[in-house]
Amino acid sequence: DQQVKQNSPSLSVQEGRISILNCDYTNSMFDYFLWYKKYPAEGPTFLISISSIKDKNEDGRFTVFLNKSAKHLSLHIVPSQPGDSAVYFCAASVSNTGNQFYFGTGTSLTVIP
Amino acid sequence: DGGITQSPKYLFRKEGQNVTLSCEQNLNHDAMYWYRQDPGQGLRLIYYSQIVNDFQKGDIAEGYSVSREKKESFPLTVTSAQKNPTAFYLCASSTGIAGESYEQYFGPGTRLTVT
Numbered sequence: 001d002q003q004v005k006q007n008s009p010s011l012s013v014q015e016g017r018i019s020i021l022n023c024d025y026t027n028s029m030f031d032y033f034l035w036y037k038k039y040p041a042e043g044p045t046f047l048i049s050i051s052s053i054k055d056k057n058e059d060g061r062f063t064v065f066l067n068k069s070a071k072h073l074s075l076h077i078v079p080s081q082p083g084d085s086a087v088y089f090c091a092a093s094v095s096n097t098g099n100q101f102y103f104g105t106g107t108s109l110t111v112i113p
Numbered sequence: 114d115g116g117i118t119q120s121p122k123y124l125f126r127k128e129g130q131n132v133t134l135s136c137e138q139n140l141n142h143d144a145m146y147w148y149r150q151d152p153g154q155g156l157r158l159i160y161y162s163q164i165v166n167d168f169q170k171g172d173i174a175e176g177y178s179v180s181r182e183k184k185e186s187f188p189l190t191v192t193s194a195q196k197n198p199t200a201f202y203l204c205a206s207s208t209g210i211a212g213e214s215y216e217q218y219f220g221p222g223t224r225l226t227v228t
Contacts, residue, residue: 043219
């Protein structure tokens with residue numbers, strides 16, 4: 001059963017606008033969340049993370065928001081750039097369970113110049 | 114230059130043959146992981162190891178085996194018992210220490226095709 005879901009397989013955004021990628025989870029024990037970016041035929045690269053004690057974390061153009069009551073997190077990219085075009089995965093874990101992460105199915109972002 | 118290496122990038126095997134995928138890291142990380150990715154699916158955990166000479170099954174361990182004889186190395190063997198071995202395989206590592214920022218660092222992946 002998929003514990004982390006990304007319901008939008010793809011997203012297209014104009015360059016300079018905001019990209020919003022969404023992720024939902026079902027396990028209320030998850031307390032650490034990450035976003036990864038992946039290009040074809042390469043390994044994912046870490047983007048940004050958030051602990052459940054926070055509801056927002058910002059790093060440059062990337063901001064992750066966490067809504068624990070809704071079991072929902074989102075990644076905002078502002079402004080979007082063509083180089084942001086990639087597949088984005090969210091992942092979640094429970095801190096005391098050996099770093100086992102559960103990944104969503106990914107959202108393919110295309111930023112149109 | 115620290116990182117994770119996986120070799121080879123592309124691997125072809127005949128059905129019924131075992132094949133071993135290499136994963137090496139020089140990040141001094143305690144924990145290492147193997148995932149597989151199939152089209153339209155997220156990363157699914159095959160095996161993970163938090164320390165040398167110890168490893169645990171992930172969600173889809175059937176048909177796979179691993180060893181962790183050295184901290185730097187975590188090879189994955191895809192056995193003939195794995196029913197659908199063709200996939201993109203990713204190795205990752207992390208500090209493995211709970212309470213710290215422990216994002217996983219991924220290698221470039223190996224695409225295995227079994228015919």
